[in-house]
Amino acid sequence: MRDRLAPPSHRPPVLPPNDPRQYDDLAGEWWRPDGAFAMLHWLAEARAALVPPARRPGALLVDLGCGAGLLAPHLAGKGYRHVGVDLTRSALEQAATHGVTAVNADVTAVPLADGCADVVAAGEVLEHVPEWRRAVAEACRLLRPGGLLVLDTLNATVLSRLVAVRIGERLPAVPRGIHDPRLFVDDRELVRECARHDVALRVRGIRPQVAGVAAWLLRRSVPALAPITSRVGRRPRMVPTRSTAVLYQGRGVRRG
Numbered sequence: 590m591r592d593r594l595a596p597p598s599h600r601p602p603v604l605p606p607n608d609p610r611q612y613d614d615l616a617g618e619w620w621r622p623d624g625a626f627a628m629l630h631w632l633a634e635a636r637a638a639l640v641p642p643a644r645r646p647g648a649l650l651v652d653l654g655c656g657a658g659l660l661a662p663h664l665a666g667k668g669y670r671h672v673g674v675d676l677t678r679s680a681l682e683q684a685a686t687h688g689v690t691a692v693n694a695d696v697t698a699v700p701l702a703d704g705c706a707d708v709v710a711a712g713e714v715l716e717h718v719p720e721w722r723r724a725v726a727e728a729c730r731l732l733r734p735g736g737l738l739v740l741d742t743l744n745a746t747v748l749s750r751l752v753a754v755r756i757g758e759r760l761p762a763v764p765r766g767i768h769d770p771r772l773f774v775d776d777r778e779l780v781r782e783c784a785r786h787d788v789a790l791r792v793r794g795i796r797p798q799v800a801g802v803a804a805w806l807l808r809r810s811v812p813a814l815a816p817i818t819s820r821v822g823r824r825p826r827m828v829p830t831r832s833t834a835v836l837y838q839g840r841g842v843r844r845g
């Protein structure tokens with residue numbers, strides 16, 4: 590009985606860590622701003638802020654591991670055609686309803702032409718891919734010379750395992766069991782791998798604003814306080830932080 594009443598993010602995982610079938614089980618959560626994928630909404634806003642308006646008509650943004658297309662509303666008005674690549678059909682169906690052209694494929698073998706993309710986004714996906722180097726090679730292959738790569742992922746550190754998995758997955762903004770920390774991506778190795786593929790990636794640490802998260806948690810637990818807590822902001826914002834040890838963003842241009 591207790592389990593049935595618990596919100597989805599608090600249920601014990603029944604599938605192995607990082608099993609892609611978890612995204613089907615959580616399909617109803619994607620677009621709930623206070624649901625199990627809440628933090629992905631905060632991250633999508635921060636990722637989109639790295640994307641400038643399109644420089645030419647018909648510019649293409651390829652969103653690797655696009656999920657349900659949470660990036661789409663934050664790109665509105667920037668002038669891109671938004672193509673999303675993902676393994677999970679239930680997520681892609683939702684992405685399509687938000688204007689994303691859906692491609693059901695693995696990010697390590699994307700059925701799109703070399704140099705087709707003005708921007709490639711890879712948000713919160715590399716840490717889910719056992720062969721992340723192949724995904725990076727694909728991201729760089731898709732970029733036209735001068736094209737922009739933007740990404741965010743979790744670092745392969747002890748601190749990241751503690752903060753993102755042991756603590757983060759106990760918060761209502763991250764599904765429990767969604768990560769396999771053995772797949773987390775060392776930032777220096779990622780920079781080197783991008784350089785091998787002609788993309789000069791620069792990384793910076795990010796984290797959710799503490800006051801925003803506290804207000805968000807309070808608003809979820811005590812809805813009557815919403816008029817006060819919403820003064821801190823509609824949703825927690827991601828802010829830069831000096832250390833890349835847990836969560837980090839990368840931005841780099843392909844040599845052209």
Ligand SMILES: C[S@@+](CC[C@H](N)C(=O)[O-])C[C@H]1O[C@@H](n2cnc3c(N)ncnc32)[C@H](O)[C@@H]1O
Nearest residue numbers: 629654655656659675676677695696712713717
């Ligand atoms: C944590 S979600 C991030 C979704 C989206 N980028 C966002 O930030 O809202 C990870 C997504 O990557 C997808 N994914 C994981 N491994 C993948 C792979 N090898 N190829 C394609 N998609 C993959 C999952 O299906 C899921 O939709």
